[in-house]
Amino acid sequence: MTPxxxxxxxxKFYGQHIGCKDxxxxxxxxxxxxxxGESGSGKSTLLNCMAGHLTSDAGAVVFDTxxxxxxxTVTMSExxxxxxxxxxxxxxxxxxxxxxxMGVSAGGNVGERLMAVGxxxxxxxxAKATDWLGRVEIDATRVDDRPTTFSGGMQQRLQIARNLxxxxxxxxxxxxxxxxxxSVQARLLDLLRGLVRDMGLSAIxxxxxxxxxxxxxxRLMVMKDGxxxxxxxxxxxxxxxxxxxxxxxxxxxxxx
Amino acid sequence: MSDYNFAxxxxxxxxxxxxxxLKGLAIPGYQVPFASREMPMPYGWGTGGVQVSxxxxxxxxRFKVIDQGADDTTNAVSIRTFFERTAGxxxxxxxxxxxxxxxxxxxxxxxxxxxxILVYQVPIPEPLRFLEPRESETRKMHSLAEYGLMHVKLxxxxxxxxxxxxxxxxxxxxxxxxxxDPSPIPKFDNPKLGDMAAIQLFGAGREQRIYALPPYTQVxxxxxxxxxxxxxxxxxxxxxxxxxxxxxxxxxxxxxxxRMFVCSDTDFCEARQVAGHTGTMNGKDAA
Numbered sequence: 001m002t003p004x005x006x007x008x009x010x011x012k013f014y015g016q017h018i019g020c021k022d023x024x025x026x027x028x029x030x031x032x033x034x035x036x037g038e039s040g041s042g043k044s045t046l047l048n049c050m051a052g053h054l055t056s057d058a059g060a061v062v063f064d065t066x067x068x069x070x071x072x073t074v075t076m077s078e079x080x081x082x083x084x085x086x087x088x089x090x091x092x093x094x095x096x097x098x099x100x101x102m103g104v105s106a107g108g109n110v111g112e113r114l115m116a117v118g119x120x121x122x123x124x125x126x127a128k129a130t131d132w133l134g135r136v137e138i139d140a141t142r143v144d145d146r147p148t149t150f151s152g153g154m155q156q157r158l159q160i161a162r163n164l165x166x167x168x169x170x171x172x173x174x175x176x177x178x179x180x181x182x183s184v185q186a187r188l189l190d191l192l193r194g195l196v197r198d199m200g201l202s203a204i205x206x207x208x209x210x211x212x213x214x215x216x217x218x219r220l221m222v223m224k225d226g227x228x229x230x231x232x233x234x235x236x237x238x239x240x241x242x243x244x245x246x247x248x249x250x251x252x253x254x255x256x
Numbered sequence: 257m258s259d260y261n262f263a264x265x266x267x268x269x270x271x272x273x274x275x276x277x278l279k280g281l282a283i284p285g286y287q288v289p290f291a292s293r294e295m296p297m298p299y300g301w302g303t304g305g306v307q308v309s310x311x312x313x314x315x316x317x318r319f320k321v322i323d324q325g326a327d328d329t330t331n332a333v334s335i336r337t338f339f340e341r342t343a344g345x346x347x348x349x350x351x352x353x354x355x356x357x358x359x360x361x362x363x364x365x366x367x368x369x370x371x372x373i374l375v376y377q378v379p380i381p382e383p384l385r386f387l388e389p390r391e392s393e394t395r396k397m398h399s400l401a402e403y404g405l406m407h408v409k410l411x412x413x414x415x416x417x418x419x420x421x422x423x424x425x426x427x428x429x430x431x432x433x434x435x436x437d438p439s440p441i442p443k444f445d446n447p448k449l450g451d452m453a454a455i456q457l458f459g460a461g462r463e464q465r466i467y468a469l470p471p472y473t474q475v476x477x478x479x480x481x482x483x484x485x486x487x488x489x490x491x492x493x494x495x496x497x498x499x500x501x502x503x504x505x506x507x508x509x510x511x512x513x514x515r516m517f518v519c520s521d522t523d524f525c526e527a528r529q530v531a532g533h534t535g536t537m538n539g540k541d542a543a
Binding site: 103 | 387
C-alpha cells in the first residue's frame with residue numbers, strides 16, 4: 001500500500017536556530033497522526049513546511065496525487081501546489097479568523113473553494129454550502145450571516161466546513177481546539193471524529209492538548225527542540241512513555 | 257501655451273507611458289505598472305487618464321472629454337481646457353468627430369470606429385482588491401488565473417439581494433485569461449467593451465497602473481449559470497429625446513417627488529433632438 005503522504009527528512013532553520021530537523025514519517029489513507037510537544041518545539045513549523053506555507057531547507061513531502069501518483073510537493077510547481085491545497089488538501093488554522101473571510105457570509109465562505117475549482121451554478125453552490133453547515137451543526141438560517149456574528153466554536157466549525165466541502169483527502173490541523181472552552185472543545189472533537197471516520201480522511205493534527213490526540217489520533221509523534229523524540233501508537237506513547245520528555249509531558253496533565 | 261512641452265508631459269515620460277500602453281495592448285487585461293507623474297490636478301480627477309491621453313495625443317488629434325456621459329461638467333470642461341492650453345489640439349463634443357476620447361464612467365452611446373482611442377479614468381484598477389487586500393496575493397492570483405474569489409463577490413450579491421446587485425464596476429474576463437475592472441462604467445456599458453473597433457486604454461494615476469483592450473477583443477462579464485449577466489438600465493425612455501435604448505440619469509426636478517430620466521450621454525441626446533426626436537418633458541411641460 002502506498003502511503004498517502006510520505007515525509008522525508010524535513011529540515012527548517014531560522015538562521016542559526018533550528019525550526020525542525022530531519023523529521024520523517026509515512027501517513028497511510030484513513031490514518032490520523034498527532035504531533036505533540038511544548039510551545040516552540042517546532043510542531044507548527046513542521047506543519048507549515050508540509051502544507052507548503054513555509055519553504056523547508058531540506059527534505060521531501062511526497063503526496064499520492066489522484067492523477068499522477070506520488071509526487072514531491074516541495075519541488076512541484078506553484079500552480080500545481082496551490083491547486084492541490086484547494087482540492088485534495090485542507091488546512092484548519094488555530095484561529096478561525098486566519099482561515100475565514102470575515103467580511104463574507106457563511107455561505108460564501110463555504111462556497112469559495114467550490115467556486116475556486118470552477119463551480120458556476122449559484123443554486124448548487126448554495127445547496128452544498130447549506131448542507132455542509134448542517135453537517136457541522138450550524139443552523140441553516142445562519143447561511144447569510146457573517147462569521148463576525150458567530151461564536152468562537154461556530155467559527156471553528158465553519159472553518160472546518162469550508163475546508164472539507166471539496167472532499168479533501170488530507171487535512172492539516174493546527175491546534176483546532178485552541179482557545180475554545182472545554183464543552184465546546186468536546187463537541188468539536190466529537191464532530192471531527194465523526195467527519196474523519198465518515199469521509200475516510202487522513203489528518204495531521206498539531207496540538208499541545210493530549211486529550212485531543214488521545215481521542216483523534218491513531219499515531220503520535222512527540223517533538224522537542226525541533227527533533228522527534230518519540231513516535232508510536234497513541235495509546236502506547238501516552239500509557240507507556242519511554243523518553244524523559246514524553247514522561248514529563250504525560251505527567252504534567254492535571255488529573256481531575 | 258509654448259511654455260509647456262506638447263501635451264504637458266516631457267517626452268521621456270511619454271515614452272515610458274507608451275511602452276506601458278504597448279505592453280498592455282500586447283497582454284489584454286493585464287495591469288502594467290508605470291511611473292505615474294504628479295499632475296496639476298488632484299488624484300481622483302483623472303490623473304491616470306490625462307497621462308495616457310497626453311502620451312497618445314498628436315497635434316492632428318481632435319479631443320473629446322466626457323464625465324458620466326456629459327461634455328459640460330466640471331471635470332470634462334477642465335480637462336478639455338487643460339489640453340487646449342498645453343497641447344493646442346482641436347476639441348469637440350461630437351463623438352464621431354473625435355479621435356481621442358477621454359471618459360469617466362461611461363462609454364459613448366454612438367458606436368466607435370477604427371482609428372478612435374477611448375481613454376478611461378480608473379480609480380481602482382484591481383478587481384480583487386475589496387476581497388483580497390494584499391497586493392502580493394492579488395498579483396499571484398492574476399498570474400495563476402485563480403479567479404474563484406471574484407465569484408464569491410457575486411455570490412454575496414445574490415445571497416443578500418436576490419440578484420447580482422453590482423451595477424457598475426462589473427468584473428469582466430478578457431480573452432479567457434485576465435479578470436479586469438472595467439472602471440466604474442455602468443454594467444449597461446459592459447457589452448460594448450467586447451469586440452469594439454476602437455482601442456481602449458485604462459489609466460489609473462494614483463494606483464500607477466495602465467491596462468488596455470486592443471480592437472475586437474473578447475470581453476465576457478462574469479456571472480452564474482442560473483443568474484446570467486444582464487445589462488440593466490432604468491425602465492424609461494429619455495424625457496428629452498425619447499431614446500429607448502440609451503443609459504439614463506435620474507434627475508430630481510422638485511421637492512414633491514417629481515423626477516425625470518434623461519440620457520447620460522449629452523452628445524447623443526442633443527444629436528437626437530436636432531434630428532427631431534423629442535421626449536415627454538422637452539421644454540414644453542418640464543416642471
